Amino acid sequence: MKQNIQHYDVLIVGAGLAGLTVALSLPEQFKIALLAKQDLNTCSSNMAQGGIAAVLDPQDTVAEHVQDTLVAGAGLCHVENTTHILSNAAAAIDWLCQSGVPFTYHEQSLHLTREGGHGHRRIVHAADHTGWSVTQTLQQQLATKSNVTCLTEHRLQQLYVEDQRCYGAELKDATQQSVQVFAKYVILATGGTGQLFELTTNPETSTGDGVALAWQAGCRVANLEFIQFHPTALALKGSKTFLISEALRGEGGILRNQQGERFMPAYDERLELAPRDIVARAIADQIQKQQQQPVLLDMTHLEKAFITEHFPSIYQHCLEQGLDISQQPIPVAPAAHYACGGVLTDAIGHTDIENLFAIGEVACTGLHGANRLASNSLLECMVMGRDVAHAIVQQDEWQVPKAEAELVQPDFTAVSAQFELEDDFDVVTLQQKMTQYFGIQRDFAGMQYLYAQLNHWWLMTEQQYPMLLTAMLMVHSALQRQESRGTHFNRDCPQTLAEAKMSVIAAPAQQAVPQPEVTSLVC
Structure with a gap:
């Protein structure tokens, strides 16, 4: 049987926001392969509702954004890497605006909302379907790039490594045939681990392959025990797991138990806007106390016009399930959402293996620490993706990530x-x-x-x-x-x-x- 052997300058494993950003940020003289397990739309980025955290309000500062991130990260954030990523937020948003992403505006400025753990309004969003709007816009740009080959329905099998240098990977195509890809640079952008759990907001492709295969290839992995459970996933019987964005709580949503009592005052003075781990544990505690019945997220005190304007996708999805969230509270329960750890990298995505980058959710830069601050993840994908592209073009000297830990x-x-x-x-x-x-x-x-x-x-x-x-x-x-x-x-x-x-x-x-x-x- 004839072997399927392909050669590229850059192989990007994963077609979410991180992978798309690299592909679109590299000059067109680079021959690029962009791998997706299924199609380009099956990724966590496409499903992200809330938005992208960035300091754009004159009353806000990057230092305050960093501090909020450190507080949420419970002492495990890498301060230098965190500062680098968050300092590049405004430039990343500007790149998306220039790319044509249809963000929500208020008067002449980007509308900023607020989410749990943030001390200011700093969440840039496109209504309640930010991830979809961003990925669709970037995919349209990708379609014009003749230097990018999209390998859809391909799965990563193993990384090719010799003398601590990565030179390609073995893939399996839709027919389970082996594909050998040789590349000067390989970039892991494989996403998270949500499918290791029963309930998850992640797509079916988020099975943690990147962590396992990078570790087998010789990379250290870090902070893997820190799995963020999103506090509020739709908990309707017979309905698929569906994310109910934290932005609903940011705009005044109240959590109540089955008796209609607001319960967050008993857990944290920040109430519904406490960091996600605190809110998720509070909800889990209430669910246990009420014989595994979900808690209720109440938006009924807000104007219907406000709800339908700010959360059209969530409103419509719930309506299709027979639930009018402007009239009825939303039954919610926690679901596996985000992996805070991953393949050990620096802020640029360098791993222990030369010419192998890891970016986005599969990477552990130290930005998220022990608990991710809301809406820092899409930002991380873009900043790391743009930085990786720059490092490849400049052919920077490889920097092995440091970790002061046993x-x-x-x-x-x-x-x-x-x-x-x-x-x-x-x-x-x-x-x-x-x-x-x-x-x-x-x-x-x-x-x-x-x-x-x-x-x-x-x-x-x-x-x-x-x-x-x-x-x-x-x-x-x-x-x-x-x-x-x-x-x-x-x-x-x-x-x-x-x-x-x-x-x-x-x-x-x-x-x-x-x-x-x-x-x-x-x-």
Whole structure:
């Protein structure tokens, strides 16, 4: 059989906002391949509702935006990288405006809304479908670029690495045939890990492949235990998981329990605008108290015209489900939303492997720390994407990311005999167990069992599923942390330690150390 071998200057794995930004920011003399697991629209960026955080109000400052991000990140943000990314927000917004993105305006200026954790109105948006408006606009530009080949329905299988340098990747096309792609630069923009859980706002392509394959190729990964659960996903029986934007709370939405009582005053003085981890845990607590019934997000005190103008997509979607949100409260529950950790990089996306960049949600720059501040993610995609393009054009010297943390190497060859484990692996069971034992609230006993089960599956299954490996790395990271911080809440360790430390897992090429004794995991 004839081999399918292709050559490019740049291979971009992932066609969301991060990947699109790189493809459109590189000069046309570069031959580029843009890979998508399905079509170009199947990505988290396309589904983003709220907006993009940027300091555009004269009364606001980048320093305040940085400070809000650090507070939400619960001590784990990388200050220098955070400052770099947020300082480039205004330029990124200007780039989108020049590209023709139809943002919402108020009088002659961009309309700015506010979301949880932000001290000012600084969310640029296109009604309540910002991600869709941005990606559709950029896809139209992409269609005019003769130097970009879109490899839709292609899946990344492995990265080609030799002497700590990446030179391409093996792909599988829609017919499951192998495609060998050789490239001077490879950019991982593969998105998040939401599909490792039962309920998620992520598309079906968000299976964490980039983390697993980068780690296998020799990259460190960091802070994988920090999974942000969006507090408010639509919780209607028989309805698919659908994000109810934080912007609704930013514009006055009130959270109530089934008795109609506003409950956030009992949890945080910032009420509905507290950081997402606090709101999500409060909602989870209320749901547990009311026999797993969802809580209610009440918008009925606002004018219907205001709701339909600011949130047309959400209003229409709920109306199609038989719910008029101007007259009825919205039943909501938390859903897996955003991975705060990922492949360890600097602010430009450099990994441990030369010529391999990681950008967007798959990367861990330190911007998000232990909990992402709302609407910083689309911004990160654009700033990193533009910076990567500049670095490639300039052929900058490769900068290996720094991490002041102890490296921990998991051992995937031993399984504890104390648990009764299942032999047969399937994705649905993986999602159920991750949700049960690695959700909003966790404990050591549940995570120890989960880690043993994941290990057992890894040893028993002939096919090595990247999402299974990513799940193992995530749980391993969590078992190292003897505290609760940000989105990681351990019932056995509810306190937060004085010193914030990253969780960094060494690449598999490094010498392994024994996996932790489960009996020693006490706080």
